[in-house]
Every structure is written in C-alpha cells, then in structure tokens.
Amino acid sequence: MFGVTGCKGGKKLFCKLTDNRSTTLTKKQQAIEDREYELLVIAKALVVEEGFANLTMDKIAAASPYSKGTIYNHFTSKEDVISALGSQALLHEISLFRRAQTYDGLSREKVVAMHVAYHLFARIEPILSMCVLTSRTPWVIEKTSPERLAYINRLEEELVAITDAIFARGLSSHDLTLPEGMTTDSIIFANWSMAFGSNALINNAANSSCVARILQSQSILMNINIMLDGMGWLPLSSEHDYQQVWQHIEEDIFSDEVAYIATLKR
Amino acid sequence: MFGVTGCKGGKKLFCKLTDNRSTTLTKKQQAIEDREYELLVIAKALVVEEGFANLTMDKIAAASPYSKGTIYNHFTSKEDVISALGSQALLHEISLFRRAQTYDGLSREKVVAMHVAYHLFARIEPILSMCVLTSRTPWVIEKTSPERLAYINRLEEELVAITDAIFARGLSSHDLTLPEGMTTDSIIFANWSMAFGSNALINNAANSSCVARILQSQSILMNINIMLDGMGWLPLSSEHDYQQVWQHIEEDIFSDEVAYIATLKR
DNA sequence: ACCTGAACACCGTTCAAGT
C-alpha cells in the first residue's frame, strides 16, 4: 500500500520527504531534489535487502541510473547518506505529529497522540528509525556535511515547536500545572528522552535478549503514563483509560498507518 | 588522577574492565586479556585524539607493540573494537551501580544513586559512553562478533539484576506499590529508557543546537523525579529535597569521581 | 554547468612464512 516507491494516488501521504515546503523551487532545483529522493529510496531499499554493513556507494550508483560522481554531488560521504535518511525520518515524523495534533480530545490525550505517532513511525519505517539513531552517533556525525547537520537541526526545532504547542495547550487548559522549578522546555526534554530511549531500546530488542525479556506490548504507553502522571497532567492514568485512548487515536487518526503495519506482519 | 592507563594504587577503582571475575584464568589467558585491555586503551586514546571517523586498524597497530594480525586475533573487525569499548563501558557501569547500591538511604534515594552513577559515568568516560550508543546501532552490531554480542548481553543482564534488587527493596519497604498492570520489569524498562534517552540526547547536545537550548543543569534529576513521582515512589519529590540527596550521593559515594570530573573541566 | 567512470588511495582483512 505504501511501498518504497508507491504513493497513494499522488496524495503524498508518506512521501513528503523533501524540504520544499516554504520556498518555491526552480524546475532544475526541483529535479535535483527529486533525484536526491530517488537516490534515498534506493539506499533504503539496499539497506533493507543487505543491511547497513553492506551498503556501498558503488551499489547505490549501480542501482540508480546515475554515476558515482553524481551520487557525490548529493552526498559528501557514505555517512552523509545515512544522515540524509535520518532527515527523511524527521520530515515524516513532523507530518505525523501535525496529524496527531488534530486529534480531538483532552490536552493529555493529544500528548498521547504524539507518542502514538512516534511509535507508529518506528514500526512503519524501521530502517529510517534506525537511521535516526545511527545519525546521532559520532561515527556518522563526524562525516556528515555541515549543511545537512544544520538541516537536521532545523527539522528538530520544528518538531519541538509542534510539541511546544501541545504542551502550551495543557497549561492554558489547566490540565497541567508546571511543578516548581519546571519549565516547558524541561517537559519537552522529558518527553523526548522517554520517547527516544524507549524507542532506541525497543529497536534493539532483536539484538538484546535482555531488552526483549523486559518488553511487553504496552510498555511504551506505560512509560508515557508514568511520566505524565509524574507531571500531574490531568486526567491521571488512574482516572482515565489511556489504553482505550491509544486505540481511538489509532483508529481515528492513523487508521491507514495501522492497516499498513498489519500488512507488514504477514 | 584516573588517567587512561593509571590506576590508583592498584585498587583498580576504574580499571576492572575485563570479565575475569568469576573464572580463574591461566597465565596465558590472563596475558591475552591484559593485551586486549591494552589495545582498547590505545583505541580509546586514538578516538579522543582524532575522532571516531579517523580510527583505523592500522593506527591501532602502529600505536601498539603488536602487528595487525594480532589486532585481528582480538577483534574480528573495526566495528568489533567499538563494541568492545562499549562492553568496557558496561563493565564500568556495573561497578558504579554496585557502589550506588551501598548508599545508606531510602529506597527511592538508592534509585537516585543509580542514576547519579549513570550520569557521572557519562561525564567521566564520554568516549566510552558514545561507544555504548554507537554499539547499539545496526551499523556496528552487524559487524560485531557473535561472541561479543553475547558478552554484551550478559553484562546488560547483570546491570538489570542490580537494578532489580534496588526495585525489590522499594517494594518490600512499601515505598513503592506497583500500580495496576505494572511489573518490576516495566519499572526497569521505564528507568532504563529515561536514563538512556536523557543521556543520548545530552551527549548530542554539542551537535544539536536544539537539544542544547532545551538542556539545563538539573534536567536529568528532573526527568527522574517526574518518572519516580509518576510511579508513586515515596517520598515524592514535593515532599523531599532530591537535589540535596543528589549532592549527598555525590559526596558520600562518588567523591573521587566528582573530583576527577572537576579536573577535566580545567 | 553538470555528468561520467576510470583511476587513485586508503584502509580493512587475510594468510603464507617465520618463530
């Protein structure tokens, strides 16, 4: 349904993956962006097939209609390709977070919607998710172009801005009262840490019998409940069935994504 | 004071870095282990000097008294070296966690002590900390020897066993009552996620203006307070000055480490 | 101005020879 190359009827639900949102591009610039997207699709497919360890620039060139030199016009190094895939992931996350924001519910339910989005993304795009983790690594960062690092920063700030809006709503609705010494930033940091940490560990469950043993189906929601309860964000998990909220969010906002994940399992 | 090679009076405070704890080794096995440790010290120093991107097997060999072939007797690949450094990190963390357990205080204070240990480790050994993050990456895992992956798993399980003991104490002292649907495992997972996530993001602050902006000095403790409050672990942060507890832990248990970090800042 | 792919150089990795 949402294959590597396929887009549902041009709606670009899953394909808004380049940064052509605010600026109008010349035809040539657009062509270059399209080619970069094309190359990244190829790179991702290669990783799916042969793993990160076997990804080579040669293979990317061979699997594309372009030459090695052209690949290097887009990416300064192999690691830069991974970072570019990571930035695609962020772009996709941004669009999912935007969608999560539209969930019609209490402020805390909107936060849960954001975490649903984050978790679904990790399942829809496991490879891109890995790229986000990998691209946070000095190994990769050190060989990523400064331009792309700056771009990743911009995307991250955009993500933070979206979450910021949701947290502001919690405050204005008085569902959340900032505990002493806490700021909106620290709330964002707590959410980000928990989401990133849970996700990173779960991604590695396949490699770590230890993590796999700890893991249960609802451990993500549990972590989020613990955290939001700790902030005193109303209604508390003891008073409200967030498991059901999670399901409603999946059905109302992310039904396409859930359906897609179901096809993956087969 | 605790330099790369130096150990304080043979006490091996910082140097218990190989897995020779339960088994007695022959003289030859011991020599091989010592050499592996020697090589890892060299590798770490090279990363400090020239970064991860410039680490090569040639340089490790050149900086050591051994040949390339011997390096490959210890490590199956360059990535295997990174994983080996990651396992050193885990070994060091285990010893710090053991020490954290000795803090004489309430059950929740002991949990804080563990997080202090984790945080101090990240500051004492930033490179090894990065190696833990990097070695959780498919890029590195795919080229790590199965034996080392199994070893890392063993170490992780040991870490979990230590934290398990602390959480059991919380339950037996009735400071912690498991909320419905929660198990000890989910408590461990929440703590691990939060600690790993916070740490990973902070490690990357240097590269991400976004994270740097969010960060404040006490954001780690704040995250932990939120999480433990959310579990209802008594006494709550509103009733107890955990900032002061953090300081006491640093003074009572980790004064050497704190002093060492102070020397780094200069 | 951009693309090409042969050529280069730099490692990662191996293995025959040595001890």
Added chain:
DNA sequence: ACCTGAACACCGTTCAAGT
C-alpha cells in the same frame, strides 16, 4: 600455537575528460 607484515581486495573519493 601464535605472531608478523607484505599482499590483496574492496570500497570511498576524486577529477580530467566529455557533453
């Protein structure tokens, strides 16, 4: 049995030539 380092092979990266 283990160590050595020359040799190999495989990329990552560049750049002179082509369009």
